[in-house]
Amino acid sequence: MTGAEIVVQSLIEEGVEHLFGYPGGAVLPIYDAIHQQDELQHILVRHEQAATHAADGYARSTGKPGVVLVTSGPGATNAVTGIATAYMDSIPMVVLTGQVPLALIGNDAFQEVDSVGITRPVVKHNFLVEDIKDLATVIKKAFHVATTGRPGPVVVDIPKDITINRAEFAYPREIKIRSYHPTVVGHSGQVKKAYELILEAKKPMIYSGGGVILSNASEELIKFTQLLGAPITNTLMGLGAYPANEKQFVGMLGMHGTYEANMSMHNCDVLIAIGARFDDRVTGNLEKFCPDARIVHVDIDPASISKNVKVDVPIVGDVKEVVSRLIDLIEASDQRLESAALSSWWDQIEEWRAQDCLKFKRDTGTIKPQFVVEQLHQVTEGNAFVTSDVGQHQMFAAQYYGFNKPRRWINSGGLGTMGFGLPAAMGVQLAHPGEQVACITGEGSIQMCIQELATCTQYKLPVKIINLNNGFLGMVRQWQEFFYDRRYASSYMDSLPDFVALAEAYGHVGIRVTKPEDVRQAIEDAYGKYKDRTVFIDFMIDKEENVYPMIPAGAGLNEMILV
Amino acid sequence: MNKHIISLLLENESGALSRVAGLFSARAYNIESLSVAPTDDETLSRMTIVTTGTDEIVEQIQKQLNKLVDVVKLVDLTESEHIERELMLAKVEAIGDARDEVKRLVDIFNGRVVDVTDTTYTVEITDTRDRLDSFLVSLSSIKIHEVVRSGAIGISSGEKILAI
Numbered sequence: 001m002t003g004a005e006i007v008v009q010s011l012i013e014e015g016v017e018h019l020f021g022y023p024g025g026a027v028l029p030i031y032d033a034i035h036q037q038d039e040l041q042h043i044l045v046r047h048e049q050a051a052t053h054a055a056d057g058y059a060r061s062t063g064k065p066g067v068v069l070v071t072s073g074p075g076a077t078n079a080v081t082g083i084a085t086a087y088m089d090s091i092p093m094v095v096l097t098g099q100v101p102l103a104l105i106g107n108d109a110f111q112e113v114d115s116v117g118i119t120r121p122v123v124k125h126n127f128l129v130e131d132i133k134d135l136a137t138v139i140k141k142a143f144h145v146a147t148t149g150r151p152g153p154v155v156v157d158i159p160k161d162i163t164i165n166r167a168e169f170a171y172p173r174e175i176k177i178r179s180y181h182p183t184v185v186g187h188s189g190q191v192k193k194a195y196e197l198i199l200e201a202k203k204p205m206i207y208s209g210g211g212v213i214l215s216n217a218s219e220e221l222i223k224f225t226q227l228l229g230a231p232i233t234n235t236l237m238g239l240g241a242y243p244a245n246e247k248q249f250v251g252m253l254g255m256h257g258t259y260e261a262n263m264s265m266h267n268c269d270v271l272i273a274i275g276a277r278f279d280d281r282v283t284g285n286l287e288k289f290c291p292d293a294r295i296v297h298v299d300i301d302p303a304s305i306s307k308n309v310k311v312d313v314p315i316v317g318d319v320k321e322v323v324s325r326l327i328d329l330i331e332a333s334d335q336r337l338e339s340a341a342l343s344s345w346w347d348q349i350e351e352w353r354a355q356d357c358l359k360f361k362r363d364t365g366t367i368k369p370q371f372v373v374e375q376l377h378q379v380t381e382g383n384a385f386v387t388s389d390v391g392q393h394q395m396f397a398a399q400y401y402g403f404n405k406p407r408r409w410i411n412s413g414g415l416g417t418m419g420f421g422l423p424a425a426m427g428v429q430l431a432h433p434g435e436q437v438a439c440i441t442g443e444g445s446i447q448m449c450i451q452e453l454a455t456c457t458q459y460k461l462p463v464k465i466i467n468l469n470n471g472f473l474g475m476v477r478q479w480q481e482f483f484y485d486r487r488y489a490s491s492y493m494d495s496l497p498d499f500v501a502l503a504e505a506y507g508h509v510g511i512r513v514t515k516p517e518d519v520r521q522a523i524e525d526a527y528g529k530y531k532d533r534t535v536f537i538d539f540m541i542d543k544e545e546n547v548y549p550m551i552p553a554g555a556g557l558n559e560m561i562l563v
Numbered sequence: 564m565n566k567h568i569i570s571l572l573l574e575n576e577s578g579a580l581s582r583v584a585g586l587f588s589a590r591a592y593n594i595e596s597l598s599v600a601p602t603d604d605e606t607l608s609r610m611t612i613v614t615t616g617t618d619e620i621v622e623q624i625q626k627q628l629n630k631l632v633d634v635v636k637l638v639d640l641t642e643s644e645h646i647e648r649e650l651m652l653a654k655v656e657a658i659g660d661a662r663d664e665v666k667r668l669v670d671i672f673n674g675r676v677v678d679v680t681d682t683t684y685t686v687e688i689t690d691t692r693d694r695l696d697s698f699l700v701s702l703s704s705i706k707i708h709e710v711v712r713s714g715a716i717g718i719s720s721g722e723k724i725l726a727i
Contacts (some may be wrong), residue, residue, distance in 0.1 A: 116578060
């Protein structure tokens with residue numbers, strides 16, 4: 001077999017069905033091999049960044065690794081943003097980059113960059129294949145590392161001559177890497193300690209993050225939470241792990257979290273952190289964070305524990321495994337949280353909840369972005385896969401969509417990558433052909449990967465683009481309003497294209513909505529009469545709406561700005 | 564802020580060194596010295612990193628190093644009894660009275676003069692970092708032309724072994 005055929009066969013052995021990529025000189029042999037088979041479908045994007053985001057959306061919505069193929073040089077550098085995005089959110093991804101022939105490496109050859117060097121800080125691991133005999137093993141290792149432990153992207157850099165040369169092909173069944181043994185099973189003494197501490201709580205609080213989703217532990221989280229009767233908040237990355245429509249859910253926490261979530265965090269006496277990493281957007285000022293709480297932290301990555309916040313009971317292990325064992329311990333005895341204390345804790349939380357911090361003015365005559373998201377939720381019955389870009393629209397989506405299932409909310413939480421939404425939605429739609437997919441975006445973000453409208457045309461991807469168009473880089477403008485005395489430096493989007501005409505130019509349906517009363521119909525049409533089409537709805541929203549609540553930089557979780 | 568000597572076994576592969584070095588620069592950790600060479604097992608390199616930081620930072624350094632796929636094993640030598648050595652070569656001015664003075668200091672520090680010219684001595688000393696620092700301080704009146712230090716290496720005392 002040629003090296004190129006080995007690459008393709010290895011991907012097939014891994015069960016890969018979709019490969020997102022863009023051809024170029026260094027990967028021509030691999031493309032030629034792809035062309036001569038039909039088990040693996042290649043999706044041609046319009047920019048390598050989109051290939052990585054599409055593979056990322058595919059991975060987040062399925063739990064399977066996303067796979068990318070790009071050429072050397074600019075192909076690899078264009079992919080870096082998407083690789084970093086996946087890295088920050090621990091998304092399993094394997095990125096194959098072409099490389100100049102071995103003999104030319106280091107010679108400043110045409111389309112040569114040190115892909116392994118450039119990607120090193122933003123991958124879980126990377127490889128340069130130096131011998132065709134290692135090719136299949138390296139690909140096996142790449143999938144193994146990407147998908148186990150704390151997942152992440154892995155880059156495999158393949159010189160062109162290796163794809164042309166021939167070798168025997170045998171795909172390894174099992175792989176052992178002597179230096180790589182992620183801890184999956186939590187230490188039983190620590191689990192016991194956590195259980196004992198949890199039962200001492202008068203004001204317990206569960207804070208769960210993206211790790212629950214990555215570990216497919218939503219069911220266990222729900223059971224654990226309901227057994228305890230404690231309030232639960234989800235991070236931006238963890239939304240959907242606990243159903244938003246359940247009463248123990250107090251909403252998202254952090255910079256734009258709900259009043260009740262942040263106040264519960266601030267006032268709790270035992271904090272149970274599950275698959276979350278105490279990100280600065282979650283904790284606010286670390287010195288003011290959870291002043292009275294003893295903290296249990298479950299995470300598969302030892303380096304995430306006591307990195308930002310010193311915890312009392314660390315448990316390194318897979319969330320699903322550890323939470324199952326906590327459930328077993330609780331169920332094995334009659335002991336529960338002290339009910340009088342718990343009920344007065346809930347009374348307090350209900351008082352905070354009564355603030356109704358997500359209320360917004362409805363009768364202003366302008367389209368409120370919150371209203372659009374709320375209507376989208378209603379039309380799709382809360383079951384859509386929703387991707388987003390980064391900014392105000394992302395926060396509105398997180399606050400108002402109300403995710404009831406895991407893997408339905410797809411956004412770039414860690415890196416905060418504008419341009420993520422549309423390609424991610426393509427990946428989601430390819431993985432879930434019959435499902436409703438929405439990309440909630442803004443006129444700034446959507447233009448960062450707008451070229452992907454062509455990919456939607458080519459593969460007939462019926463994603464719905466919900467463009468919350470306020471003519472501003474909204475979050476930048478909001479910060480300028482609050483902290484820079486309303487000096488709107490470069491946050492006004494002048495010279496916007498006619499998005500409706502643009503969508504139509506690509507062969508899609510374009511709809512412009514300027515009045516609140518037309519919002520519902522437009523969304524219904526998108527999922528109704530245009531359900532098989534890519535639809536771009538350009539909502540002309542309130543220009544200066546802000547995201548509330550908000551915790552300013554340096555403040556504690558109890559120091560929110562409400563509306 | 565304490566000094567720590569972290570000793571690790573890592574895969575003897577191209578790129579392993581830059582993963583470690585890159586980790587320190589990306590996360591703004593200190594490296595005072597770093598030395599690396601293959602071991603008796605040619606698939607493994609042994610690296611010794613001298614770093615400083617608060618206990619929390621050093622704990623993070625160890626965890627982050629352990630996360631690197633190329634790192635096979637790691638130990639903080641400063642957590643227990645250990646032997647630390649660093650090799651230094653120094654070329655110093657040796658003219659007139661200084662020739663005797665340098666020779667005497669080299670003897671005190673158990674070093675030796677390994678190269679001689681009419682105007683210079685090149686001396687070799689192997690000891691702990693602190694002792695090497697003291698030697699340089701004790702040369703105060705002597706002109707130092709050049710100093711080369713290997714960075715510290717270390718090994719646990721007693722029967723403790725870092726191996727796979």
